[in-house]
Amino acid sequence: MRVIFSSAVLGTLALALLADSTPTVPVHHYYVSSGRSLRFTKPLQIHMPEHGSQNQARRDSDTDSQSFVSEEPWPSRIIRPGGTSIQAASSSSDGQYLWDTYDSVLSKMRYIDLTHTITPDIPIWRGFGNITFSQAVSKLTEQPFEYAKDKFVATAYKLTTDQMGTQLDAPAHFNPYYAASDEMPATFALRKLVVIDMSAQVLKNSSYALSVADVLDWEKQHGRIPAMSVVFVRSDWSKAWPYVNTDVFPQVSLEAVQFLHLKRNILFHGHEPLDADMTPNFDAEAWALRNGYAQAEGVTNLHLVPPTGCLLSTGFPKFAGGVGNYVRYVAVCPSEWKHGVVPGATPEAPLPKFVNPLVWNEEKGRRVRALSQKAIV
Ligand SMILES: *[C@@H]1O[C@H](CO)[C@@H](O)[C@H](O)[C@H]1NC(C)=O
Numbered sequence: 245m246r247v248i249f250s251s252a253v254l255g256t257l258a259l260a261l262l263a264d265s266t267p268t269v270p271v272h273h274y275y276v277s278s279g280r281s282l283r284f285t286k287p288l289q290i291h292m293p294e295h296g297s298q299n300q301a302r303r304d305s306d307t308d309s310q311s312f313v314s315e316e317p318w319p320s321r322i323i324r325p326g327g328t329s330i331q332a333a334s335s336s337s338d339g340q341y342l343w344d345t346y347d348s349v350l351s352k353m354r355y356i357d358l359t360h361t362i363t364p365d366i367p368i369w370r371g372f373g374n375i376t377f378s379q380a381v382s383k384l385t386e387q388p389f390e391y392a393k394d395k396f397v398a399t400a401y402k403l404t405t406d407q408m409g410t411q412l413d414a415p416a417h418f419n420p421y422y423a424a425s426d427e428m429p430a431t432f433a434l435r436k437l438v439v440i441d442m443s444a445q446v447l448k449n450s451s452y453a454l455s456v457a458d459v460l461d462w463e464k465q466h467g468r469i470p471a472m473s474v475v476f477v478r479s480d481w482s483k484a485w486p487y488v489n490t491d492v493f494p495q496v497s498l499e500a501v502q503f504l505h506l507k508r509n510i511l512f513h514g515h516e517p518l519d520a521d522m523t524p525n526f527d528a529e530a531w532a533l534r535n536g537y538a539q540a541e542g543v544t545n546l547h548l549v550p551p552t553g554c555l556l557s558t559g560f561p562k563f564a565g566g567v568g569n570y571v572r573y574v575a576v577c578p579s580e581w582k583h584g585v586v587p588g589a590t591p592e593a594p595l596p597k598f599v600n601p602l603v604w605n606e607e608k609g610r611r612v613r614a615l616s617q618k619a620i621v
């Protein structure tokens with residue numbers, strides 16, 4: 245069996261799991277148009293392999309940077325991530341191929357969480373104050389909600405910044421003319437994921453900075469970085485989390501970030517530390533954000549992800565005018581990969597029941613699993 249990640253249909257959404265002999269995904273015909281005019285410029289056919297062939301569906305037209313906003317309901321027009329729209333030639337398409345793709349591909353993949361847990365003592369940039377969790381208090385009784393009394397509990401968070409933990413920085417963090425949190429496009433939700441490993445260099449130099457030469461070396465081994473992919477830089481800095489050094493850390497050079505955006509047209513890059521570099525003016529981060537590019541910070545578990553072949557799922561909140569995003573990154577990796585969890589491998593609905601209940605822990609300033617089965621609050 246061979247897994248082909250195809251950029252032809254719905255950008256990165258389409259994956260075709262191709263059995264060696266039998267095509268499992270029906271052939272669809274699309275017309276690709278770019279820009280606002282929606283003129284048909286190039287008919288595109290998704291080629292399915294003949295028996296035994298390994299023909300990968302592809303399209304070559306470059307993405308149009310202008311975003312196209314459609315008023316027409318799906319499925320007559322599909323907005324392709326990157327701004328090119330794909331219009332189904334046949335109005336009979338009901339999207340079944342995508343559900344089929346879920347069944348035959350995505351449901352069998354391995355899911356790896358790349359996200360730190362947010363705790364009150366989470367490492368945070370020294371310029372921001374501590375955050376606190378507390379039990380939400382009922383306005384009616386002025387007492388914390390309790391399972392026994394109120395049937396539910398709730399949590400209140402005092403957050404001193406939206407730049408915390410595993411993040412997706414909105415460009416408005418550095419430039420008011422670019423997107424804030426709530427203006428980030430939903431299309432960021434699923435992309436190809438590239439992991440560039442510089443952990444060997446970091447072992448010798450804890451403030452090593454990823455260079456353009458490192459990127460080119462990576463490409464010699466793994467091929468060209470796909471346009472509009474996400475590139476995460478592995479340094480293994482986060483392996484020491486939460487006992488990390490937030491003042492001296494592995495970096496991504498300004499030149500490398502510029503190369504990835506300007507020469508490889510990536511969607512965004514990400515790194516394990518809480519900043520891209522140690523320069524006084526945040527050179528790499530400032531350049532990216534000021535020019536309208538997002539970036540990821542505080543990413544973890546990259547040592548569990550292969551350099552190519554995974555997708556990245558990004559779940560991000562939507563605070564109006566916010567400039568950072570607390571985010572959950574999940575790598576979706578091929579079924580033959582050794583790490584990660586396959587959907588259904590653990591109970592999901594219902595989720596597993598714990599032996600010990602969740603209780604408020606005053607010392608930790610958050611809820612934890614009780615040590616005893618009987619601790620009911
Ligand atoms: C902030 O958190 C750190 C680490 O948990 C702690 O050492 C420090 O005392 C806290 N500062 C304040 C003002 O609470």
Ligand SMILES: *[C@@H]1O[C@H](CO)[C@@H](O)[C@H](O)[C@H]1NC(C)=O
Nearest residue numbers: 448449450451452453454495
């Ligand atoms: C470590 O890497 C940084 C960034 O490339 C560089 O400025 C520094 O000189 C290096 N340190 C050593 C000891 O090589």
